[in-house]
Amino acid sequence: MIHATPAREAHSKPETRPDFGMQGREGAGTARREPIIELAHAGVTFATAKGDPLVAVEDMNLTIYREEIVSLVGPSGCGKSTVLRMLAGLQQPTSGDIWIGGGKTQRGFSEVALVFQRPTLLPWLSVMDNVLYPVKVLQRPTKAHRSRAMELLELVGLQDMADRMPHELSGGMQQRASIARSLILDPKILLMDEPFGALDALTREDLQLDLLDIHAETRKTILLVTHSINEAVLLSDRVAVMSARPGRMQDLVEIDVPKPRGAESGARPDFLALSQRIRDDIFGPRLSRKGRRA
Amino acid sequence: MSPALRKIVLPVGTFLSFLLGWQLLSEALDVPVYLLPSPLDIYEGGGKLGPAILSNTLETLKTILLGFVCACVVGIPLGVVVSVNRTISEMIYPLIVFLNAIPIIAIAPILVVIFGTDMTTRLIIVTLTCFFPIMVNTAAGMMDTPKEMLDLARVAGASRMGEILSVRLPSAIPFIFSGLRIGVTVAVVGAVVAEFVNANKGLGFLVTSSTAQFAIPTATACVVILAVISVVLYEAVNWAHRAFFGWSIKTKAGE
Numbered sequence: 001m002i003h004a005t006p007a008r009e010a011h012s013k014p015e016t017r018p019d020f021g022m023q024g025r026e027g028a029g030t031a032r033r034e035p036i037i038e039l040a041h042a043g044v045t046f047a048t049a050k051g052d053p054l055v056a057v058e059d060m061n062l063t064i065y066r067e068e069i070v071s072l073v074g075p076s077g078c079g080k081s082t083v084l085r086m087l088a089g090l091q092q093p094t095s096g097d098i099w100i101g102g103g104k105t106q107r108g109f110s111e112v113a114l115v116f117q118r119p120t121l122l123p124w125l126s127v128m129d130n131v132l133y134p135v136k137v138l139q140r141p142t143k144a145h146r147s148r149a150m151e152l153l154e155l156v157g158l159q160d161m162a163d164r165m166p167h168e169l170s171g172g173m174q175q176r177a178s179i180a181r182s183l184i185l186d187p188k189i190l191l192m193d194e195p196f197g198a199l200d201a202l203t204r205e206d207l208q209l210d211l212l213d214i215h216a217e218t219r220k221t222i223l224l225v226t227h228s229i230n231e232a233v234l235l236s237d238r239v240a241v242m243s244a245r246p247g248r249m250q251d252l253v254e255i256d257v258p259k260p261r262g263a264e265s266g267a268r269p270d271f272l273a274l275s276q277r278i279r280d281d282i283f284g285p286r287l288s289r290k291g292r293r294a
Numbered sequence: 295m296s297p298a299l300r301k302i303v304l305p306v307g308t309f310l311s312f313l314l315g316w317q318l319l320s321e322a323l324d325v326p327v328y329l330l331p332s333p334l335d336i337y338e339g340g341g342k343l344g345p346a347i348l349s350n351t352l353e354t355l356k357t358i359l360l361g362f363v364c365a366c367v368v369g370i371p372l373g374v375v376v377s378v379n380r381t382i383s384e385m386i387y388p389l390i391v392f393l394n395a396i397p398i399i400a401i402a403p404i405l406v407v408i409f410g411t412d413m414t415t416r417l418i419i420v421t422l423t424c425f426f427p428i429m430v431n432t433a434a435g436m437m438d439t440p441k442e443m444l445d446l447a448r449v450a451g452a453s454r455m456g457e458i459l460s461v462r463l464p465s466a467i468p469f470i471f472s473g474l475r476i477g478v479t480v481a482v483v484g485a486v487v488a489e490f491v492n493a494n495k496g497l498g499f500l501v502t503s504s505t506a507q508f509a510i511p512t513a514t515a516c517v518v519i520l521a522v523i524s525v526v527l528y529e530a531v532n533w534a535h536r537a538f539f540g541w542s543i544k545t546k547a548g549e
C-alpha cells in the first residue's frame with residue numbers, strides 16, 4: 001500500500017498551506033488532529049563526485065500530526081536520515097515541498113530539536129552547560145533556563161550529574177542528557193535519528209520506556225528513525241515504512257496497540273501482527289528475489 | 295615501586311649510567327677535550343662562564359618565549375581563517391607554504407640586514423620558524439570537527455561566528471596543542487639560529503663565540519642547557535594542556 005497525502009497538487013508557498021490533510025482520510029478522529037509536518041512530493045538528489053546524481057529520497061509524502069509519535073523505518077541507505085535532515089533545515093529538498101506548522105517565528109531548538117544516534121555532547125561543557133547549549137547559541141541563559149535545565153535532568157534521571165563532564169557519564173546517561181538538551185527550548189518537534197541505536201539492549205529498553213513517559217508528559221510531536229521494528233511498534237502512533245533506492249514511502253501502518261504501552265505490550269497478538277506486517281514490507285521484495293534465484 | 299616512581303626512576307637511572315659510562319670511557323681512552331668533552335669537562339666548561347650563564351639563558355628564553363607567543367598570535371587565527379574561508383585559504387595558503395619552504399637559516403642573515411641586529415629580528419626569525427606547525431594544526435583541528443557537532447550548532451541556530459567559537463575552536467584544542475608542542479621545540483631551534491646570526495648575548499651566541507675560541511666544553515654546556523630548555527618548554531605546554539583543557543585528554547583512550 002502506498003500512502004499518499006490527501007492533496008496531490010503541488011504547493012510552492014509553505015506559509016500558505018492549503019487545507020489538506022484535515023479531511024478525515026487518516027481514519028477516525030482525524031478531525032481533531034492538527035497537521036504539524038507535511039512532506040509533499042519531497043525529494044533530495046545529491047550530486048556525486050562521479051557525476052551521476054544520486055536520488056536519495058523521491059516523491060516523499062507524509063503528514064504528521066501534533067503530539068503524534070511517528071517512526072521512520074526502512075533498509076539502510078533508504079534516506080531516513082535525509083528526511084530528518086530536511087525537516088531540521090540541514091538539507092534543502094531538491095524537489096517538492098516540506099512544510100512545518102505553527103509559523104517560522106522562532107529559531108533554533110525552539111522550532112525543531114534533533115537527537116543524534118551518538119549522544120554528541122560537547123566534551124568541553126559540563127552536563128548542565130550541554131543542556132543549556134541551545135539557549136546559549138541564541139542568548140545568555142537566565143535563571144529560568146537553568147531551573148528548566150535542572151527539571152529536564154531530573155526528568156531523565158540525571159539530576160546528580162549536572163556538574164559532571166560528559167566523559168564521566170556512561171553512553172546511556174549521555175544519551176539521556178542529549179534528550180534533556182533537545183527539550184530545553186520546548187521545541188514544537190523532536191527529530192530523533194536512531195537515538196537508541198548505539199546503546200546496549202537493556203539501556204535501550206529502559207530509554208524507550210522513558211521516552212514514552214517523556215512524551216506523555218510533554219506531548220511533543222516526535223519523528224523517530226529506528227532500525228528496530230519492535231521499537232517502532234512499541235513507541236509509535238504510526239510507522240512509516242520507506243523503500244530503498246530511491247527512498248520513498250512504501251507503507252504507513254497505524255499502530256493501534258492500546259496505551260499506555262510497556263515492555264509487556266510486545267507479547268500482544270496485535271503487536272506481533274503489526275511487527276510482522278512491517279517486516280514483510282521491508283523484507284518482502286528481498287525474499288521473493290531470493291525465491292526467483294533458487 | 296609505584297608506577298609514578300618507576301616513570302621517574304627508570305629513565306633517570308638510564309641517563310645517569312649513560313653519563314657514568316661516557317665519563318669512564320673518555321678517561322680510559324683519554325679522548326682529547328676538543329674532540330669529545332667528558333660530562334665533567336662540560337660541567338666545568340659551564341662553570342667557567344659563572345653568572346653569565348644565567349643571564350644568557352634568560353636572554354635566550356626571552357627570545358624563545360616572545361617568538362613563540364608571536365607565532366601563536368599569528369598562527370592560531372590564521373589557521374582558523376584558512377580553515378573556515380575557502381577564498382582566503384586559496385589566496386594565502388600557497389604563500390604561506392612558500393614562506394615555510396624558505397630555509398630559515400638561509401634567510402636569517404638577510405633579515406639581519408633588513409631589520410638590524412636587535413630583538414625584532416630575532417623575534418621575526420623565531421616566529422617564522424614555528425608558526426607553521428601551529429597554523430596547520432589549528433586548521434586541521436577546525437576541519438576535523440565531528441559533523442554531528444556542526445549539525446547540532448546549525449540546528450540550534452548558531453551563526454557562522456557562533457559555530458566557530460562554540461564548536462569548531464574548542465573541538466580543535468587537541469590539534470592546537472599538538473601544534474604548540476611541535477612549535478615550542480622548533481622555537482628553540484629558531485632562537486639559536488637567530489642568535490647565531492645576530493646577537494651579542496644568549497646561548498646561541500655563546501655557542502658560536504666559545505667554539506671560535508676552541509672552548510668546546512663551554513659550547514657543549516650551552517647546548518645541554520638548550521636541550522633542557524626544549525624539554526622543559528615541551529613539558530610546560532603539556533602541563534598547560536592537561537591543566538586547562540583536561541577534557542580533551544581524558545576523552546582519549548588509555549588516559
Ligand SMILES: Nc1ncnc2c1ncn2[C@@H]1O[C@H](COP(=O)(O)OP(=O)(O)OP(=O)(O)O)[C@@H](O)[C@H]1O
Nearest residue numbers: 046047048054056075076077078079080081082083
Ligand atoms: N551528503 C551526501 N552526499 C551524497 N550522498 C549522500 C549524502 N547524504 C546521504 N547520501 C546518500 O543518500 C542515501 C540515503 O542516505 P541516508 O543517510 O538518508 O540513509 P539512511 O536511511 O539514514 O541510512 P541508515 O539507516 O544507514 O542510517 C544514501 O545512499 C547515501 O549514500
Ligand SMILES: [Mg+2]
Nearest residue numbers: 080081082193
Ligand atoms: Mg541514517
